[in-house]
Amino acid sequence: MQKQQYLTKNQQIVLDLVEKSSEPLKAYSILFNVQKKGLKAPLQVYRALDKLVEIGKIHKIESRNAFVACKNSSCQVSKATAFSICESCEKVTEINNSKLSKYLTNFEDNSGMKYNKYNLEFFGLCKKCKNK
Amino acid sequence: MQKQQYLTKNQQIVLDLVEKSSEPLKAYSILFNVQKKGLKAPLQVYRALDKLVEIGKIHKIESRNAFVACKNSSCQVSKATAFSICESCEKVTEINNSKLSKYLTNFEDNSGMKYNKYNLEFFGLCKKCKNK
DNA sequence: TGTTATTTGTTATATTATTACAAACTGTTA
DNA sequence: TAACAGTTTGTAATAATATAACAAATAACA
Numbered sequence: 001m002q003k004q005q006y007l008t009k010n011q012q013i014v015l016d017l018v019e020k021s022s023e024p025l026k027a028y029s030i031l032f033n034v035q036k037k038g039l040k041a042p043l044q045v046y047r048a049l050d051k052l053v054e055i056g057k058i059h060k061i062e063s064r065n066a067f068v069a070c071k072n073s074s075c076q077v078s079k080a081t082a083f084s085i086c087e088s089c090e091k092v093t094e095i096n097n098s099k100l101s102k103y104l105t106n107f108e109d110n111s112g113m114k115y116n117k118y119n120l121e122f123f124g125l126c127k128k129c130k131n132k
Numbered sequence: 133m134q135k136q137q138y139l140t141k142n143q144q145i146v147l148d149l150v151e152k153s154s155e156p157l158k159a160y161s162i163l164f165n166v167q168k169k170g171l172k173a174p175l176q177v178y179r180a181l182d183k184l185v186e187i188g189k190i191h192k193i194e195s196r197n198a199f200v201a202c203k204n205s206s207c208q209v210s211k212a213t214a215f216s217i218c219e220s221c222e223k224v225t226e227i228n229n230s231k232l233s234k235y236l237t238n239f240e241d242n243s244g245m246k247y248n249k250y251n252l253e254f255f256g257l258c259k260k261c262k263n264k
Numbered sequence: 265t266g267t268t269a270t271t272t273g274t275t276a277t278a279t280t281a282t283t284a285c286a287a288a289c290t291g292t293t294a
Numbered sequence: 295t296a297a298c299a300g301t302t303t304g305t306a307a308t309a310a311t312a313t314a315a316c317a318a319a320t321a322a323c324a
Contacts, residue, residue, distance in 0.1 A: 062194035117255040124247040
């Protein structure tokens with residue numbers, strides 16, 4: 001069996017919406033927005049989201065239960081993600097820093113556990129909100 | 133007004149339970165377990181959890197919607213947390229690594245944003261599960 | 265074409281979390 | 295002590311997030 005090459009219709013509809021958005025989208029907000037396109041039930045959206053996360057097209061912002069499109073073209077699989085989150089305006093940006101990803105990908109602690117995935121979320125105030 | 137010194141009864145009940153647990157606890161599992169002690173409604177548990185997280189006595193594992201007691205005595209405030217999570221047995225361990233925390237606390241990207249908090253979750257297989 | 269696996273649709277329900285508001289308690293001041 | 299302000303608590307209702315179960319449709323392919 002081969003790895004899926006093309007997105008299904010539902011996956012494409014959800015991906016298009018998330019990619020167009022300038023901010024993280026919540027599952028039920030996605031649902032609301034794709035109802036005119038025929039996705040009527042939560043599960044249809046969740047299934048598409050699950051797949052898109054799995055193949056790295058989108059990421060889940062865990063602390064916000066929201067989804068963003070991956071901005072990193074080389075990010076085929078979602079296994080090393082870092083985000084900055086403004087606690088005031090909730091702006092979320094994917095951090096693309098090779099030093100950071102290298103450091104974390106190679107990180108080993110004394111537990112003998114080898115990590116194959118990580119997710120990092122930084123919180124603070126973005127430039128705009130800091131100057132308010 | 134002074135900062136709260138002592139925990140309220142509900143906070144103490146919830147903290148005791150989370151501290152005794154060897155694994156992350158979910159809010160409704162906590163609720164179930166403290167009902168005999170008089171906490172009957174979700175909100176009572178969530179309020180206690182919120183406060184305990186705020187003062188750093190417990191941490192939320194965002195990817196699991198579950199709570200663990202802080203194992204790091206110096207961790208008065210929950211602003212720099214790192215965990216390892218076994219994707220097979222779901223064992224969660226707080227990572228206490230000064231190099232890592234130093235690196236992340238001082239991390240700056242090119243967005244001009246200064247971070248005051250982060251949460252990092254590593255995923256992999258723990259020793260036990262790797263050898264199965 | 266027939267067979268199998270995957271995807272989809274649908275309903276129902278489980279799980280996680282918050283709103284709203286009244287009552288009780290705590291500490292401070294008159 | 296009484297009046298008050300602020301905080302914590304209790305309670306009910308409901309909102310928001312996510313999954314289970316199963317049947318129908320579609321795709322993959324021998």
